[in-house]
Amino acid sequence: xxxxxxxxxxxxxxxxxxxxxxxxxxxxxxxxxxxxxxxxxxxxxxxxxxxxxxxxxxxxxxxxxxxxxxxxxxxxxxxxxxxxxxxxxxxxxxxxxxxxxxxxxxxxxxxxxxxxxxxxxxxxxxx
Amino acid sequence: xxxxxxxxxxxxxxxxxxxxxxxxxxxxxxxxxxxxxxxxxxxxxxxxxxxxxxxxxxxxxxxxxxxxxxxxxxxxxxxxxxxxxxxxxxxxxxxxxxxxxxxxxxxxxxxxxxxxxxxxxxxxxxxxxxxxxxxxxxxxxxxxxxxxxxxxxxxxxxxxxxxxxxxxxxxxxxxxxxxxxxxxxxxxxxxxxxxxxxxxxxxxxxxxxxxxxxxxxxxxxxxxxxxxxxxxxxxxxxxxxxxxxxxxxxxxxxxxxxxxxxxxxxx
Numbered sequence: 001x002x003x004x005x006x007x008x009x010x011x012x013x014x015x016x017x018x019x020x021x022x023x024x025x026x027x028x029x030x031x032x033x034x035x036x037x038x039x040x041x042x043x044x045x046x047x048x049x050x051x052x053x054x055x056x057x058x059x060x061x062x063x064x065x066x067x068x069x070x071x072x073x074x075x076x077x078x079x080x081x082x083x084x085x086x087x088x089x090x091x092x093x094x095x096x097x098x099x100x101x102x103x104x105x106x107x108x109x110x111x112x113x114x115x116x117x118x119x120x121x122x123x124x125x126x127x
Numbered sequence: 128x129x130x131x132x133x134x135x136x137x138x139x140x141x142x143x144x145x146x147x148x149x150x151x152x153x154x155x156x157x158x159x160x161x162x163x164x165x166x167x168x169x170x171x172x173x174x175x176x177x178x179x180x181x182x183x184x185x186x187x188x189x190x191x192x193x194x195x196x197x198x199x200x201x202x203x204x205x206x207x208x209x210x211x212x213x214x215x216x217x218x219x220x221x222x223x224x225x226x227x228x229x230x231x232x233x234x235x236x237x238x239x240x241x242x243x244x245x246x247x248x249x250x251x252x253x254x255x256x257x258x259x260x261x262x263x264x265x266x267x268x269x270x271x272x273x274x275x276x277x278x279x280x281x282x283x284x285x286x287x288x289x290x291x292x293x294x295x296x297x298x299x300x301x302x303x304x305x306x307x308x309x310x311x312x313x314x315x316x317x318x319x320x321x322x323x324x325x326x327x328x329x330x331x332x333x334x335x336x337x338x339x340x341x342x343x344x345x346x347x348x349x350x351x352x353x354x355x356x357x358x359x360x361x362x363x364x365x366x367x368x369x370x371x372x373x374x375x376x377x378x379x380x381x382x383x384x385x386x387x388x389x390x391x392x393x394x
Contacts, residue, residue: 068216
């Protein structure tokens with residue numbers, strides 16, 4: 001498994017994992033009935049990528065709403081990143097938000113709390 | 128086995144003493160020498176076995192201590208995780224709740240004047256009809272329409288028209304009684320519900336509003352264009368749907384317009 005491509009639906013975000021670029025993007029709301037299925041694929045991709053080489057990994061997030069099981073899965077992903085970072089891996093998370101929705105900032109801050117890797121929370125530049 | 132606090136066999140001097148005695152050639156033929164040598168050997172073996180036992184036992188002990196430590200660390204981590212999860216989840220839930228409230232606000236209110244909109248008024252009407260059916264009281268209803276509103280818009284601009292609507296949205300409720308219900312019915316029309324009120328009483332209140340509106344002035348509207356509104360007033364008839372009540376008020380409003388505006392007509 002090299003590339004990850006999950007097209008977004010109303011209740012699931014668009015997910016792309018670009019192995020060669022070392023870039024994982026998750027965009028959109030996330031409230032699927034079965035988050036473990038969808039996030040299982042993402043977690044497997046991250047684990048696979050981290051185990052395969054020592055190249056850096058960047059994760060770009062554009063998420064507004066998440067249900068509880070999605071939050072839990074996201075914490076799992078951050079745990080993986082933290083573990084890799086502790087072992088000297090170059091890991092970055094960029095959490096982009098719509099400047100009209102400042103509420104997302106404090107939420108992203110909560111996620112960031114226990115992470116020692118680079119975790120940027122930045123307003124999305126106008127397209 | 129114990130003498131005082133230390134074992135005799137733990138004292139190296141005592142062991143040395145026995146070893147010296149055994150090695151002494153003058154005791155070579157002593158019949159005690161053989162059994163004593165055997166005892167010393169056995170003691171040595173037991174000593175070694177004891178030390179091995181203690182080492183193994185200590186190993187197990189520290190192993191299980193580590194395990195307990197790891198488990199309690201894992202437990203603490205899981206606990207922190209669950210706390211974090213609930214904190215984040217609560218925040219998401221709260222923001223959904225806030226969104227829900229503002230959507231509800233938006234769905235029931237007119238963005239220009241901040242008054243209840245048509246949907247809001249229809250909800251109130253439905254409630255009022257149900258109340259009447261339970262209590263056997265009645266209610267009155269007025270639709271009022273700003274006179275020559277189109278001219279205001281055309282002459283002074285839409286901004287002035289909007290200002291006028293906002294001014295009336297402020298003036299009308301201020302003139303009403305506390306329990307009366309008022310909202311923006313559409314364009315330049317407002318609807319007022321007078322709960323538990325006869326037509327005579329509601330006519331009085333309507334006249335008061337009409338006269339208040341007639342005194343409204345806006346700096347952007349010149350005096351040559353006095354502001355006024357026409358009213359269609361009616362009482363709810365038992366058993367009818369509220370749309371029939373509205374239709375009667377509408378007809379009365381039409382008559383008020385026909386009869387020269389700035390007046391209250393009862394239907």
